[in-house]
Amino acid sequence: MTLGFSLQKLENGSNYLSSSDIQSFCQLESEQLTSQDRIFFARIVYHDWLLRTHQEVINYRQNQPPFSQKTLAYLRSEVWLTDFPPIFTLDKFPLEDSSSICYICPIGYRNQKPEYIQIITDKPLSDSSKLYTKRCAILLSKYVDIYIDYGRQKTEIQLLEDILHRIGHQLRNSLGLIGLYAHNLCLGLKENPWQEQATIISESIQDLDTNLNELIDCGQGAKLRVTLQDLRSLVVESVKNLQPLINDKKLTITISDTSTILKIDRLQMKQVFDNILSNAVHFSPNLGIVNCSWQIFQDEVLIKISDQGPGLSPEDLQKIFTPFYSRRRGGTGLGLTIAKKIILDHQGSIWAQVLSERGTQISVILPRPKSG
Incomplete structure (x- = not known):
């Protein structure tokens, strides 16, 4: 398992991951989990930094009948979550009126809510399946961290872009006025020793305007x-x-x-x-x-x-x-x-x-x- 497929868009020039990217990654993780022996249900709960809310992805083993809405509502209520185990540890939790075995592997705790992988099995997990689940949790945690970092960068860049555009607008107004007066001076000082200095001022304004355009271009990552x-x-x-x-x-x-x-x-x-x-x-x-x-x-x-x-x-x-x-x-x-x-x-x-x-x-x- 690698992050390669999910980071391919970054290598191709796209600056940020999106909510659909992390959802697709969790979907793939859940499918891999339900392909393991004895696991017939996988549920991943994670915090979507961009949407500012917790999301879930659910997957069933092939030919496994889906749970009823009542059972899903019970799982989402987390009333069964009587303890908050350390991250990347696999713990059993009893489910109400069920002979199935529920395992939880936390990947983090954000905004006072847990993020975790929940799997339900027919029989106790083998050691290899336990190890595989823990590795999935570690990988998912790393992906979520990358997603959050890129989300924060996106917000920060947007803020800087807004600032640079406001600065550019204000400076353009001032430079335009100064440039107009400088041009008028050049015209009014013909055959006057001061015309040379007025010309220098006018050319300097043009240089500043060029630099200002470059500054504004810096505020546009797409350029x-x-x-x-x-x-x-x-x-x-x-x-x-x-x-x-x-x-x-x-x-x-x-x-x-x-x-x-x-x-x-x-x-x-x-x-x-x-x-x-x-x-x-x-x-x-x-x-x-x-x-x-x-x-x-x-x-x-x-x-x-x-x-x-x-x-x-x-x-x-x-x-x-x-x-x-x-x-x-x-x-x-x-x-x-x-x-x-x-x-x-x-x-x-x-x-x-x-x-x-x-x-x-x-x-x-x-x-x-x-x-x-």
């Missing part, structure tokens, strides 16, 4: 333009753009010699590294060290960017990815928010931590494309 990119080359390019400030502070930048190929949107991921490295360079003391390293695993890469700056306060750790929260004087508080949005769109994760010696480390996990 990812993924290609195969070399990780080290991308980081080196971001470091190169910061070289004047690096030279001014006499910083040492260390970068891993190894590299790997990632399937990413190059422009958006470069913005991630630009934002993270810009903060690392800004907060580094003179003669400090900024370390860029990564560990390459079979299915993912763990990227770490650390500095020797003042570190983060507990409040910083809690709010560092929150929109408009900035530790930099004059900062917009959007750099790391946008970085997190882009990472989530790439089905990755990002977090910050304080180093024990001194400084801050931003860690990023990104999936690696499968070879072949």
